Amino acid sequence: MNLVQITQASQFNVKSETSQGAKPEIVALVSSIITQVVAGGDRALLELTAKFDRQSLTQVLVPQELVKKAQESISPEAKQIFEKAIKNIEAFHRNQLQTSWSQTALDGTLLGEKVTPLDRVGVYVPGGKAFYPSSLLMNCIPAKLAGVPEIVVASPPGPNGLPHSLVLGLCGMLGITEVYAMGGAQAVAALAYGTETIRSVVKITGPGNQWVAEAKRQVFGKVGIDSIAGPSEILILHDDPSIPAKFLVADLMSQAEHDVEAQSILITTSKAMAEEVQAGLNEAVPNHPRAEILTTSLGKKGKILLVERIEEGIALSNQIAPEHLELLVPTKREEELLGLIKNAGAIFIGPWSSEPVGDYFAGPNHTIPTGHAARYAAPLSTRDFQKHSSLIRYSKARLEKEGEQIARFADLEELFAHAQAVRVRLEP
Secondary structure, eight states: OOSSOEEEGGGOOTTTTSOOOOOHHHHHHHHHHHHHHHHHHHHHHHHHHHHHTOOOOSOOBOOHHHHHHHHHTSOHHHHHHHHHHHHHHHHHHHTTOOOOEEEEOTTSOEEEEEEEEOSEEEEEOOOTTSOOHHHHHHHHHHHHHHTOSEEEEEEOOOTTSSOOHHHHHHHHHHTOOEEEEOOHHHHHHHHHHOOSSSOOOSEEEOOOOHHHHHHHHHHBTTBEESOOOOSOEEEEEEOOTTSOHHHHHHHHHHHHTTOTTOEEEEEESOHHHHHHHHHHHHHHGGGSTTHHHHHHHHHHHEEEEEOSSHHHHHHHHHHHOOSEEEEESOHHHHHHHHTTOOOOSEEEESTTOOHHHHHHTSSSOSOOOOTTGGGTOOOOOGGGGEEEEEEEEOOHHHHHHHHHHHHHHHHHTTOHHHHHHHHTTTOO
16 A cells, blocks of 8 residues: 555645644634633643643753753764754844945935844744754744844753753853743743743744643734644645655655655656655655654645646645755756746755755744645744834925825825824924
8 A cells, every 4th residue: 555645736726735723622722721821820831841842840940050061062063063954044034134224315304124133033943852952943043133122942851850961062162141941822921921030022933732822822913923833834836856755755755754744745747756656655755764754744744746848837836835844857948837836835946955954954944834835934034033113204394285184095094183183393
């Protein structure tokens, strides 16, 4: 029996393959957890940590000496890898930085925007079976570059009562001094509402499981959030017979191993390639260390779709709006076909741009919209950690020239006090 079936792309139902949001029982449980943290503060947070993380802690703040110790325990090889990744991520995100601007007209009127970093940001870093030090870098580096003065990290405690040593070590490398051993919806609640010992933040970013995602949804409004992340996604557009099938097999598996709900899709013009990839997955998955997750994920959400022309595949991809999109077509057609792609979080072009390159090293952010959200959202950036305030300084001459029109506009909306606030300035 084949792990992933081959079907015509026309049979793929985008709506039925899209996540419908959190289940009612998760919504209710998360709401209860948030209420407990808001009401009970530190006591509730510690009780929930004992319940869900099975760790009996007396405090969640990680002492600085343990962060330093974790940093010192990073091997020379790992440290060199991290330093290079940090350098690449910083270089890319530095290009995104925006600064205040203004324009002054001849009559003295000034209009512009004031760009200000957020005051205090909470970064959630998953722990347990799925710990992602790379997510720490992808969230904290843009925040630091944006000028955020206070960056707080929350990550679930492991068997030793602390977040993963690499998470702590990277916090040390980045100069982050406020790290909490807390996870799940209770961590999101503590960051959003604060406790006796944890000051609330103004925005929460970072990926997490379905409970973390739902908690972020529920605290939105009290604080800002980056997005409501769902299971990981990859879609490969293939129309280049020179690319080995083993590349496609490996790339599909690279996302399927994340989660049993991860979505891995290949759209190809070649039936022979589809069959070769299908056989390759059948052979590779059973012997993989994460075979159980891969088998469930690919069996449930894996798809190999056939199209006659790659343009049909691009049209379908635009409807799916994948988190990660690989464009594997002849080099001479890359620019042309890239122009047809409208909806994708990150686009990986050519056979040497495997998706994990972006996860760890290339520089662009790997916190990317999922679940159709690439239709309207973008990857995390320095812009997510900056505010833009409009600047308006009207001159007397400009108000005298336009004031009556402004007042009449207010009259049309029947907001007469608005109109009077302008007209009083026009009186002799």
